[in-house]
Amino acid sequence: MIAFSKFELENGLRVIHHEDKSTPMVALNVLYNVGSKDESPEKTGFAHLFEHLMFGGSVNVPDFDGPIQTAGGENNAFTNNDITNFYDLLPAENIETAFWLESDRMLGLNFDEKVLDVQRKVVLEEFKETCLNQPYGDAWHHISDLAYKVHPYRWPTIGKVPKHVEDATIEDVKTFFYNYYRPNNAILVVCGNIDAQKTKDLSQKWFGDIPSGSIPARNIPPEPAQKKLQQRINQAKVPNDALYLAFHSPSRTHPDFYPTDLLSDILCNGSSSRLYRRLLKQRQLFTQIDCYLTGSVDPGLFIIEGHPAKGVSQEEAEKAIWQELEEIKRDAVPERELQKIKNRIESTLVFSEMNVLNKAINLAFFELLGDADYINQEVDLYKAVTTTDLQRIANEILTPENCSELYYQAQAN
Amino acid sequence: MMLDRTKAPVIRMPEDVQLPKYQKHLLDNGIPVYEVHLGTQEVVKLELVFNAGRPFEHKQLVARATTSLLREGTATHSGSEIAELFDFYGCSLSLPFNLDTANVVVYSLSRYLDQVLPILQDILENPSFSTAELKSFVHRKQQLLKEDLTKNEVVAYRTITDLIFGSKHPYGYNSVEETYAALQREDLQKHFDRTYTIDNCIIFLSGKTSPAHIQSLNKYIGRLSRTGGKVSTSFPTLPTVTEAHFLERPETIQTALRMGRKLFNRQHEDYCGMYVLNALLGGYFGSRLMANIREDKGYTYHIFSQLDVMKFDGYLYIGTEVGNEFVAATRDEIYKELALLRDKAVSEQELEMVKNYLIGTYLTMIDGPFQASELIKTIVLEDLSEDFFSKLVQTTRNITAKQLQDLANKYLQEGDIWQVSVGAPMKN
Numbered sequence: 001m002i003a004f005s006k007f008e009l010e011n012g013l014r015v016i017h018h019e020d021k022s023t024p025m026v027a028l029n030v031l032y033n034v035g036s037k038d039e040s041p042e043k044t045g046f047a048h049l050f051e052h053l054m055f056g057g058s059v060n061v062p063d064f065d066g067p068i069q070t071a072g073g074e075n076n077a078f079t080n081n082d083i084t085n086f087y088d089l090l091p092a093e094n095i096e097t098a099f100w101l102e103s104d105r106m107l108g109l110n111f112d113e114k115v116l117d118v119q120r121k122v123v124l125e126e127f128k129e130t131c132l133n134q135p136y137g138d139a140w141h142h143i144s145d146l147a148y149k150v151h152p153y154r155w156p157t158i159g160k161v162p163k164h165v166e167d168a169t170i171e172d173v174k175t176f177f178y179n180y181y182r183p184n185n186a187i188l189v190v191c192g193n194i195d196a197q198k199t200k201d202l203s204q205k206w207f208g209d210i211p212s213g214s215i216p217a218r219n220i221p222p223e224p225a226q227k228k229l230q231q232r233i234n235q236a237k238v239p240n241d242a243l244y245l246a247f248h249s250p251s252r253t254h255p256d257f258y259p260t261d262l263l264s265d266i267l268c269n270g271s272s273s274r275l276y277r278r279l280l281k282q283r284q285l286f287t288q289i290d291c292y293l294t295g296s297v298d299p300g301l302f303i304i305e306g307h308p309a310k311g312v313s314q315e316e317a318e319k320a321i322w323q324e325l326e327e328i329k330r331d332a333v334p335e336r337e338l339q340k341i342k343n344r345i346e347s348t349l350v351f352s353e354m355n356v357l358n359k360a361i362n363l364a365f366f367e368l369l370g371d372a373d374y375i376n377q378e379v380d381l382y383k384a385v386t387t388t389d390l391q392r393i394a395n396e397i398l399t400p401e402n403c404s405e406l407y408y409q410a411q412a413n
Numbered sequence: 414m415m416l417d418r419t420k421a422p423v424i425r426m427p428e429d430v431q432l433p434k435y436q437k438h439l440l441d442n443g444i445p446v447y448e449v450h451l452g453t454q455e456v457v458k459l460e461l462v463f464n465a466g467r468p469f470e471h472k473q474l475v476a477r478a479t480t481s482l483l484r485e486g487t488a489t490h491s492g493s494e495i496a497e498l499f500d501f502y503g504c505s506l507s508l509p510f511n512l513d514t515a516n517v518v519v520y521s522l523s524r525y526l527d528q529v530l531p532i533l534q535d536i537l538e539n540p541s542f543s544t545a546e547l548k549s550f551v552h553r554k555q556q557l558l559k560e561d562l563t564k565n566e567v568v569a570y571r572t573i574t575d576l577i578f579g580s581k582h583p584y585g586y587n588s589v590e591e592t593y594a595a596l597q598r599e600d601l602q603k604h605f606d607r608t609y610t611i612d613n614c615i616i617f618l619s620g621k622t623s624p625a626h627i628q629s630l631n632k633y634i635g636r637l638s639r640t641g642g643k644v645s646t647s648f649p650t651l652p653t654v655t656e657a658h659f660l661e662r663p664e665t666i667q668t669a670l671r672m673g674r675k676l677f678n679r680q681h682e683d684y685c686g687m688y689v690l691n692a693l694l695g696g697y698f699g700s701r702l703m704a705n706i707r708e709d710k711g712y713t714y715h716i717f718s719q720l721d722v723m724k725f726d727g728y729l730y731i732g733t734e735v736g737n738e739f740v741a742a743t744r745d746e747i748y749k750e751l752a753l754l755r756d757k758a759v760s761e762q763e764l765e766m767v768k769n770y771l772i773g774t775y776l777t778m779i780d781g782p783f784q785a786s787e788l789i790k791t792i793v794l795e796d797l798s799e800d801f802f803s804k805l806v807q808t809t810r811n812i813t814a815k816q817l818q819d820l821a822n823k824y825l826q827e828g829d830i831w832q833v834s835v836g837a838p839m840k841n
Contacts, residue, residue, distance in 0.1 A: 059418070072427075073773055074697075094422070124736075132667075133667040240556060281492065340500050347521075
């Protein structure tokens, strides 16, 4: 249970405060409601490149990182399809430094050409390091391209091609900033050893006079239901074959998200889960196997990925997984197995509340989804799931028509 | 009043940075338990540590194989039953790989720890190390190894540790398919019998702990009885002449660079000073390497330097992945940065930044039961003095620019650095 309070500044900035006296630190998190889904198909990777530019100096402060570190703090950020999220963790004594810096870069950037020039190069190296120079590093490019035909989830956050990042101009940067980096498009969360009044005062002092903006309306076309199996065989210089099955699945806010999440856990979370135990351990058909949801704001994907063991054919690997999926569709999951997964989830949620930074990031994300208090309702939503729900979801989602399949065939090196 | 945004808020660093209190208990069979009672959540972490890592092996890779197979079955429980039981109570059992020790780690809600202790006792008493499980472990590991070896950064890391310590040294050798294939179940049993003993075990318990937890530990783990006497170890002589290795992989578009040298363990008088110097060089975002090679030149997404410290030795290395066209330039800039640290004292402003940054990280090291327990574990296992942490804090606060420059001259000489690149050919 995370007790928090919530208020809104006149410029529309939503602020959430949670006090935790057990820590000497305070975490400050700023979530901007903009992600790679807001990019133009011709300029992908831009939201993430922009995240890098946010560290290159703002109107009144030439450098972001230096002052945070001098205040004994750390900071970083991440971008995904839906959001761009910045966070700072400092000793409680110095939290005002984070208010100062975060508010100044929300006020305005210095739009330095040199910063853009260097960060374009840095992001291109990141593109190479994470996607192009890694075995299976382009899996996400293939999967999103297979599964989404219309929705902007069809390109990955890093960008569809490096060229898009290379072509970014300072004009693009300015437009993007004033469109999206406004207080009324952001959520500020302050967690840790700080009281509510101080949070209120500092928020008003530093963020209060930042003008709000008019945020472009989102006009994202929903992805139409998939009608038939999508398949792609990728012959690549990878060490071993790899299989990915991606099924369209409910959005993070849909009530069915919870049973779907438990279904993925039953299949493959933990060393007693079905795919791990039966296919990897007992039958030794795979050397790695995993199952997870993307958990995105718009309808996402339920992913099963595995590396077949040496000598196991693509057909055998696929067949083994589909047998498991057919079983879970046909036979209700035993109560004890469902209870086991619920216990695991409860444990995971309790552990996730140990860390103030984690709490800050989660509160911001749930507020974006509609209400920060969802964070406290999750346990009950998971507990309410029945074996009937699981069977219904399995039958709805885990079908060939709803599936995109990517197979890496390892070419001899 | 108009807000002056050009003026930074006043910075005040916390005075009180102290290792949290812990309690030491002895189980009936003499195993010490270090308990850190702290935190707000109803959770505990139990960690059993045996001196059973690589320095205590009689055959390469036995330590890792033995630890990994502990969960795969006992005389009375199958691997599948063990997995189901831990999962049912929402507990996690992990067997992380450490160079020096074998660790058995359980995370649990405070109320469920009792439920898994009987099976933990069984695991530590009667593991079966079945031939079939070993075979499947070996196959899996061989295939993962094959994947790892396609990554330039993995090959570069393996090469540099091999160069610094030598391929016979527990900290230097690397796994290859053949070493996995040579493992026999008898090797694992022998390693287990010799090292997983009550006189070679230390327990760390942290979180929302209670006297009942200690009683239960005593009831199960306190009943273990196998003894073996203290295990000892010896090390081969280390290589002395530094080398440069360039491994060409024409098809890759980025090159992995690793540069490093042997240093020492945490007992060495210069350890705390080197901890600060390493941060300055490449230990955080504001470090020299990041500021120059990423934030000014854009050659890489990430560059770092790091002190890897084990019980008996340690080393410092720099690592990065750079675009092929930037390899030689990056290497030259790294050498420039080392020279700069040797030749010129760090400015007061930069010194203040690195010191405060480190003090902040020390606060997070003691923030919460698991972090605190981690620190206490290091102190206990590496036979450090009780005041090790406060020495680290004091050194960080008091070290001068001159002292850091002296350390750079002592330890960051170009001639002492081993160099490895994997990817594009190294051009001058």
